Amino acid sequence: MSAEMVLSVFRGEPRDGAEHEYRVPLAPGMVVLDAIRWIQAQLVPDLAVRWNCKAARCGSCAAEIDGRPKLMCKTRLDAYRGRVLHVRPLHTFPLVRDLVTDVSWNYRVAQRIPPPATALPAPLNMQARDVGRSQEFHRCIECWLCQDVCHVLREHGGQGQYVGPRFVAKIAESEMHPLDVGDRIDFLVAESGIGLCNVTRCCQEVCPEAIRITDNAIIPLKERVADRDWDPVRRLTRRWRRRAGRSGPPGRTGG
Amino acid sequence: MALSHDVLVVGAGLAGMRAALAAQAAGADVAIVTKVYPVRSHSNAAQGGINAALNPEDSWESHAYDTVKGSDYLGDQDAIEILAREAPGAIVELERMGVVFNRDEHGRLGSRNFGGASHARTYFVGDFTGQAILHVLYEQLVKSGIRTYNEHFCSQLLADGGGAVAGVTAFDMRSGEVLQIGARAVVLCTGGIGRVFEPSTNALICTGDGSALAYRAGAPLMDMEMVQFHPTTLKSNGALISESARGEGGYLLNSEGERFMKKTAPNAMELASRDVVSRAAQIEINEGRGVDGCVLLDVRHLGAAKIMERLPQIRELGLEFAGADMITDPVPVLPGMHYQMGGIRTDVHGATPIAGLYAAGECACVSVHGGNRLGANSLLETVVFGRRAGAAAAEFASGRKAASLPESLRDDEERRLRTLVERPGTERTAALRLEMGTTMTRQVGVFRDEPTLRDAERKLALLRERFAGVSIGDKGRLFNQALVAALELDFMLDLARTVVAGAIARTESRGAHTRVDHPRRNDAEWLRHTLCHHTPDGPVVSTAPVTITQWEPTERKY
Ligand SMILES: Cc1cc2nc3c(=O)[nH]c(=O)nc-3n(C[C@H](O)[C@H](O)[C@H](O)COP(=O)(O)OP(=O)(O)OC[C@H]3O[C@@H](n4cnc5c(N)ncnc54)[C@H](O)[C@@H]3O)c2cc1C
Ligand code: SF4
Ligand code: SF4
Ligand code: FES
Numbered sequence: 060m061s062a063e064m065v066l067s068v069f070r071g072e073p074r075d076g077a078e079h080e081y082r083v084p085l086a087p088g089m090v091v092l093d094a095i096r097w098i099q100a101q102l103v104p105d106l107a108v109r110w111n112c113k114a115a116r117c118g119s120c121a122a123e124i125d126g127r128p129k130l131m132c133k134t135r136l137d138a139y140r141g142r143v144l145h146v147r148p149l150h151t152f153p154l155v156r157d158l159v160t161d162v163s164w165n166y167r168v169a170q171r172i173p174p175p176a177t178a179l180p181a182p183l184n185m186q187a188r189d190v191g192r193s194q195e196f197h198r199c200i201e202c203w204l205c206q207d208v209c210h211v212l213r214e215h216g217g218q219g220q221y222v223g224p225r226f227v228a229k230i231a232e233s234e235m236h237p238l239d240v241g242d243r244i245d246f247l248v249a250e251s252g253i254g255l256c257n258v259t260r261c262c263q264e265v266c267p268e269a270i271r272i273t274d275n276a277i278i279p280l281k282e283r284v285a286d287r288d289w290d291p292v293r294r295l296t297r298r299w300r301r302r303a304g305r306s307g308p309p310g311r312t313g314g
Numbered sequence: 315m316a317l318s319h320d321v322l323v324v325g326a327g328l329a330g331m332r333a334a335l336a337a338q339a340a341g342a343d344v345a346i347v348t349k350v351y352p353v354r355s356h357s358n359a360a361q362g363g364i365n366a367a368l369n370p371e372d373s374w375e376s377h378a379y380d381t382v383k384g385s386d387y388l389g390d391q392d393a394i395e396i397l398a399r400e401a402p403g404a405i406v407e408l409e410r411m412g413v414v415f416n417r418d419e420h421g422r423l424g425s426r427n428f429g430g431a432s433h434a435r436t437y438f439v440g441d442f443t444g445q446a447i448l449h450v451l452y453e454q455l456v457k458s459g460i461r462t463y464n465e466h467f468c469s470q471l472l473a474d475g476g477g478a479v480a481g482v483t484a485f486d487m488r489s490g491e492v493l494q495i496g497a498r499a500v501v502l503c504t505g506g507i508g509r510v511f512e513p514s515t516n517a518l519i520c521t522g523d524g525s526a527l528a529y530r531a532g533a534p535l536m537d538m539e540m541v542q543f544h545p546t547t548l549k550s551n552g553a554l555i556s557e558s559a560r561g562e563g564g565y566l567l568n569s570e571g572e573r574f575m576k577k578t579a580p581n582a583m584e585l586a587s588r589d590v591v592s593r594a595a596q597i598e599i600n601e602g603r604g605v606d607g608c609v610l611l612d613v614r615h616l617g618a619a620k621i622m623e624r625l626p627q628i629r630e631l632g633l634e635f636a637g638a639d640m641i642t643d644p645v646p647v648l649p650g651m652h653y654q655m656g657g658i659r660t661d662v663h664g665a666t667p668i669a670g671l672y673a674a675g676e677c678a679c680v681s682v683h684g685g686n687r688l689g690a691n692s693l694l695e696t697v698v699f700g701r702r703a704g705a706a707a708a709e710f711a712s713g714r715k716a717a718s719l720p721e722s723l724r725d726d727e728e729r730r731l732r733t734l735v736e737r738p739g740t741e742r743t744a745a746l747r748l749e750m751g752t753t754m755t756r757q758v759g760v761f762r763d764e765p766t767l768r769d770a771e772r773k774l775a776l777l778r779e780r781f782a783g784v785s786i787g788d789k790g791r792l793f794n795q796a797l798v799a800a801l802e803l804d805f806m807l808d809l810a811r812t813v814v815a816g817a818i819a820r821t822e823s824r825g826a827h828t829r830v831d832h833p834r835r836n837d838a839e840w841l842r843h844t845l846c847h848h849t850p851d852g853p854v855v856s857t858a859p860v861t862i863t864q865w866e867p868t869e870r871k872y
Contacts, residue, residue: 072792088550088635100744104787104796109350112517114553114631116445117354133634155488156792166351166464170456175412183409187417187424194414197439197446201353236414 064136066094069147070106073154078145085136091146092120092131095158107157115267118202122158123147128204128265149207151218162203168222171250175233176241189237195275196232198268199225205262205272211255221252224262224272231276234283244287247280256281316721318496319345319461320711321704322482324468324524325503326352328444328696329675329703331451333501333664334460336704342711344704345461347468347484347495349519349798352452356505356517357696360444361556361627363436364408364693366401368423372433374398379865381691384430384587385655385684386825387841387867388537388860393662393680395863397691400698405437408697412450415439427561430587430688430872441558441627444693466493467798468523470727471500471531471671474717478669479531481719483727487798490791492731494724498711499670501703502528502658503696506676509802510810511651511758512751513552515544519802524677526805528658529812533666534845536679536858537656538809539816539827542687543760545591546611547650550635555611555628555647557689559640560584562624564613566595567644568603579872586872589686589826592649596760599648608646649760653692655683655826656816659845659858664703670710674703681843684860685825735797739785743799746784750777750803750810758814763831767818774811775852781807812846815853819844837867 062085067078081102083094092110099106109119113132120131125145136144152160177183205224211217230243230251247253256277263272270276321337323330326348337344348355367377378398382389405423409415415437418424428436439446455462466484472494474480481496504524508516529535545566546555560566566584568574578594579586586594595609613621618641621629625640632638632645657679664672664680675696682695757770781804788796822836823829842857 088637099795100742104742105790105794107793107795111350111354111519112356112359113551114359114517116358116442117350117356117517119350119354159793161488163464166456174453174457177410177412184421185417186421187419190414190417194440194446197414197449198442199449200358200445201449233412236412 064094064140065143066098067143067145068095068098068106068158070157072156076154078147080143089136090132091124091134091136091144094136095131095146107155107159109159116200118200121149121202121204121207123150123207128207130202130204130267133267149203151207151213152203164218165201165203165206165225168226172222172226172229173233173241173243173246175236175239177236177238183238185237193232193235193237195270196228196235198270199228200268201225202267204265204267208261208265210259210261217255221255224256224277227251227253227256227280228270228272228276231280234280244284247284253277253281253284316496317493318481318716319343320497321499321501321707322347322495322497323501323503323704324348324482325355325505325675326462327355327357327503327505327675328448328451328693329700330501330503331455332697332700333503333674333704333707335451335454335458336701337501337708338458338460340705340708342708345463345495347463347466347482349465349467349487351464352455352462353449355448356520357448357693358445359517360693361441361554362428362558362561363426363438363443363690364405364447365428365431365435365688365690366405366437366694367398367433367435368402368405368437369425369433369435372435374401376432377401377435380431381682381688382865383870384686384688386589386686386835386870387837388540388681388684388825388843390681390861391863391865392861393682396662397682397694397698401694404694404697408447408450411454413439413447426558427585428689429557429560429585429591430582436561436690438558441556441625447693463493463495467801468527469731469801471527472719472723473531474719478717479671480717483724485731487793490794492724492728494719494721494727496716496719498714498716499672499707501664501672501674501707502677503673503675503700504677506654507806507809508651508654510751510806510813511541511754512748513547513755514651515547515552515554516652521802521806522677522809523802523805524673525658526808528666528671528673529808529846529848531668531671532848533668533671534659534847535656535812536659536843536845537681537684537816538812538846539820539844540655540683540685540825541651541813542588542653542655542826543592543649544588544652545595545649546647547652548631548635549606549608549646549648552650553631553635554652555631555645559611559613559625559628562613562620563616564611566591567610567612568598569605570603574598574603574609582872587686587688590872592760593828596649605646608648610644611647612644613640614642614644651755653687655679655681655685655687660703662702663706664699665706670714672703672707674699685827731797734800735786735789735794737785739783741780741783741785743784743786743796743803746777746780747799747803747806750774750807754810754813758817760828762817762827762829764818767814771811771814771818774807774814778807778811808848812853815846815855816844819855841867
């Protein structure tokens with residue numbers, strides 16, 4: 060019965076921290092977050108950690124588990140039986156305390172991303188197949204695992220230059236909307252830093268929503284950027300579509 | 315530095331963000347206080363969809379009637395009419411903001427069946443509807459420039475000399491700093507009380523903070539005994555298997571392989587309203603026709619392709635937490651706490667009886683759900699009544715001078731929280747929370763009777779006393795979750811007692827509230843709302859009439 064596991068959990072503040080080992084009783088189906096909450100409830104009530112949904116929906120509980128960025132609520136302990144499991148905060152973002160990091164950089168980047176632009180009045184008519192392409196990116200729960208793993212952001216200074224895989228996916232979400240009329244190419248070229256991505260695919264490997272960030276967002280958008288340099292016709296078509304959309308019948312506004 | 319806004323919204327789920335955007339559109343300077351980043355809010359859990367009578371064959375009257383009937387005639391019909399009339403516009407508006415709803419074969423908005431509905435009027439984004447809408451509203455919020463105090467825990471409502479609400483205190487969870495934020499109007503959008511019960515389908519932050527704040531400030535809580543138990547939750551962790559599994563054609567079976575819903579709802583079968591299905595499932599389990607304390611949800615006949623296309627997340631949940639692949643095996647499920655129909659009493663503009671205080675979303679009780687909420691009506695409620703409350707709060711704020719609150723209120727709150735953190739004691743928050751939650755589930759569940767409720771009342775009063783002995787295990791300031799957990803427990807202990815008080819008072823069976831000692835609906839005495847008022851000795855219950863516009867109560871059959 061009384062199976063146990065040892066978790067080695069990072070504790071501390073920015074300049075002063077180390078891993079500490081805790082013995083946790085195992086129950087069938089237990090995930091890392093259950094163990095961490097057990098440690099918090101029974102052993103160290105001052106352990107700082109974010110969680111909410113316990114169902115891989117809210118994106119709160121990202122951590123580096125045995126060196127891999129993962130959601131604690133989705134990572135079963137049985138996979139690690141028989142050895143010490145290391146749990147550390149995300150490395151790419153500044154530490155607040157214990158397993159909590161300051162991810163606010165991401166929210167500041169979010170403010171710079173050009174929003175979707177569907178100038179036609181809803182309800183819209185669009186085919187299920189086309190809708191699916193944009194929907195894939197709507198699955199994102201903003202857990203920041205992909206931002207954490209991307210070597211461009213992980214390395215010093217990268218955050219000043221590249222918006223990161225999550226936000227390229229966000230741009231793709233609007234670009235792939237069947238009735239989108241926005242033009243984000245200027246932003247992609249001049250501000251996004253997409254050129255720094257060398258297509259390692261690490262981001263899509265860690266995505267808990269299985270979004271194919273590199274294949275379905277980054278590569279197609281890199282192609283659109285390249286297109287623009289040699290394909291003036293395509294560029295004109297987009298412009299025209301945009302203008303046609305604007306002068307169409309007035310849509311409803313919010314409120 | 316004194317912070318102040320025209321309208322302050324507490325909560326950044328769907329209701330909160332919609333309210334903030336509407337208040338800004340009405341010209342107000344708006345800010346949001348939220349204890350988690352907006353997209354972490356529990357609205358992201360909604361899988362099934364959002365209702366609206368958009369089809370030409372459907373009508374708002376039909377949607378309204380289904381909702382009235384679903385509510386077991388306890389819903390206020392003026393509010394329900396507004397909900398149903400404004401629904402199509404709300405969906406179209408969401409699509410315009412960028413929500414990519416699923417389509418039908420003609421490229422139009424596609425809908426699915428949901429329980430208690432006479433038409434397929436549930437619109438959806440895969441099986442992550444709430445999350446998709448939440449992120450799109452967040453995008454609008456970012457664009458709007460509305461200030462959000464993220465990871466700030468609202469701990470108190472502040473009133474001016476005349477008793478009107480004039481702001482809040484909140485603390486920044488990351489630094490521990492306590493803020494006093496003045497406001498001409500406050501809109502509470504703090505979500506449900508799920509965690510008063512253990513287990514629950516709700517996220518861990520659904521602790522009813524705003525409901526408790528309003529209650530303590532003197533606003534009555536309405537119909538708190540009306541707690542929805544969802545028929546299909548997983549035994550291991552209380553996780554929800556969305557109604558879409560049945561909407562797409564799933565069966566519920568007992569241990570004999572029988573579709574037991576034919577006994578209680580021969581027409582609607584598995585798609586009767588949730589209270590009816592939960593009772594039927596609980597009876598099977600109680601009478602020994604369950605499987606390990608569960609009944610079976612079977613979707614195998616839909617085939618792998620449809621399951622993968624329409625229900626991928628649900629299948630994943632089954633794999634992950636029940637060890638069953640729904641393509642090849644039925645999944646064991648049981649009724650579990652899911653939603654709170656009751657809440658802070660408001661009018662159709664979200665106004666509470668306290669001047670300057672508004673509420674919308676799951677924490678509010680307008681009441682559109684009455685005794686039982688229909689699936690996919692609650693996302694709708696958040697956007698329809700969130701918008702209305704935001705607009706009404708902005709209007710109220712524009713006609714009122716900012717109250718000048720003494721800044722010492724901030725210092726008082728800081729001192730109160732410090733004392734709480736430093737006080738000695740031997741009780742633990744987690745233990746008390748578990749005891750409260752299991753008591754509620756065992757004694758205030760699907761079937762209720764007076765002696766068991768009285769016993770729960772006594773246990774809760776005792777837990778309230780023991781709370782004074784809780785010692786907070788974290789003495790620091792940075793990200794002190796032990797403090798947050800203790801404050802949440804403090805709120806929940808108040809709310810648990812209102813649920814029990816309402817359940818004792820309502821001596822009939824209606825909607826989700828089933829009294830085995832009063833098994834019939836009693837319209838002569840109980841076509842009324844219960845109202846819980848806060849007193850130092852616990853809740854005091856009074857009643858108020860239900861608004862009927864065009865649908866007279868009749869017997870409910872599915
Ligand atoms: C698993 C599940 C599935 C569901 N599926 C559906 C569905 O398919 N269709 C449907 O219509 N409904 C569904 N519901 C119900 C619906 O999701 C909720 O009722 C609705 O999302 C509530 O939204 P809200 O805006 O009121 O609150 P929430 O989204 O819960 O937001 C509450 C906000 O309040 C903030 N807050 C709380 N306390 C404080 C405090 N003290 N200080 C500062 N901020 C605070 C939080 O930070 C959060 O931002 C489902 C519910 C669950 C649990
Ligand atoms: S594919 Fe590009 S964005 Fe993704 S991790 Fe690699 S470098 Fe970063
Ligand atoms: S794209 Fe995937 S990994 Fe990145 S933030 Fe979104 S859900 Fe997380
Ligand atoms: S707790 Fe929500 S994603 Fe893990």
